[in-house]
Amino acid sequence: MYGEPRFLPAGDRALVVEFGNEIAPEINARIRAMTAALQAEPIDGVVEVVPTYRSLLVHFDPLQVAPDVLEERLAELARNLGELKLPEPTVTVVPVCYGGEFGPDLPFVCQHTGLSAEEVIRIHTGTDYLIYMLGFTPGFSYLGGMDERIATPRLKTPRTKIPAGSVGIAGKQTGIYPIDSPGGWQLIGRTPLKLYDPFREPPVLLAAGNYVRFKAVTKEEYELIAAQVAAGTYQVEVLPKGEGREK
């Protein structure tokens, strides 16, 4: 974590406020505190704030607030961040069918890590992942806490279309594609859950500050759950944090 935030220009209407250069719960906690502080005390000319792992992208109107004035105000806000009380987190269980047609990059992940498919799946399902942020596309949650043994770099050339529900690894990150979209993550499986559905309330299934647990299912179980999700009868499993794990 940096002592003082770094300000990086992002064109004439946006500014990156960076608090560190790693994925760490304490850096992300500062981002969340900063976001809350900006909501409580809005700065004139700030249009929108996008919190991410270790930085905020602050969209502003430069004809209302000059960037150097804005940087000063933000630096001051960062110096005065108090402790933020967060609600008790939950764990959402996400069923995943690993490998095969749903996880075309699982063999590459095995080759890169030197692990068997079973080991990759055991490690991937063995952690409760903190939802650091939402971004990229509607409802995409960036998850923290992946075991570094299964870390694998992104594809050199991103795919132009990845189906909704695909579960992937990118560097030390793992995540789920909520809608069909292009992307460069290594795909290891797919969930039948709908993370984003504009016609459902709420449209986004997961929320920042909570956790995700992956559970391996067979192709048959996947199809069964997919049918229940389509019929609107599937009950998503949500547990209190700490439940269902052997210590």
Place this chain on the structure above:
Amino acid sequence: MAAVFEVLTPGLLTTVQDRGRHGYQAFGMPVAGAVDEYALRVANLLVGNDENAAALEITLLGPTLRVLEPAVIAITGADLGAMLNGETLPLWQAVAVKAGDEISFTGVRSGCRAYLAVAGGIDAPVVMGSRSTYLRGNIGGLDGRALKTGDKLPVGEPPAAARLRVGRRVPSEFIPTYADNITLRVVLGPQDDHFTPAGRETFLTGEYVVTNEADRMGYRLDGPKIEHSGGADIISDGIPLGAVQVPGHGLPIVMLADRQTTGGYPKIATVVSADLYRIGQAKPGDKVRFVAVSREEAIRLLREQEENLRRLAELLSRPAGRLRQFRITVHGETFEALVEEL
């Protein structure tokens, strides 16, 4: 709300767009909105709308529309060969259309995206504060999709003075030209330090070509490869409009209206706001060069553009001739009539 247009053929990609869905990027919701905001805003000004009113964004091959109710329209942006009942339809001008008229497009002459605004605006449902179509998320516009044959487009209540705008034209100094060889001014950063000095030099001196993978989300360019100084991955962060991200293959992608809100490729630079229309009007095969300017210069250009738009708004709203008001009684019914003498 009365339907004013019926879609006879939808064209290549015709969507309803306003100035975008702001305030929801923290949930991963892309902004969407017109790719060429300048052309959208001018089209709306011509017909007396709010600049944020929803219009049709027409891509390369235009639709054929049948007019169902009298309306005032304006087409700006790319010259896609607009016709009204088989005759050339003047661009950058407010035009009256009547029931039974047919609007069509013969083909692209310059630019990539035209904007058809109608007095009152396209009355699509507002989703999260905007009528803009976001195709990948299936929201906004007409059920979150592009126009299709048989669609009927409802239009909001036209502004009172819309009729008086008919014939008003945008002076040529306010009409951009869309070259097939463009230079984009950029502000370096936020991650220009993720590239070697040679990589930055390549970016600022190389000639790039717009590939076929160029859409509302972003424009992939082909040309000399930009060298990263370390790995090509960063910890995912926010992507501003106009960001030039460079994945591991070393080729730049300019991020536009439907861009994802965050991403993990380093962004070498950001296209200045005042030049976004240039890339938004570029077509596959067009040439692109980048030149660095300071953030102060970028803001000066933005201010100049906004001042121009204010000046244009003032010009277009000013009565061209003398206004005379009549009260006419026909068969016992009284009408207010406003006449503009030219």
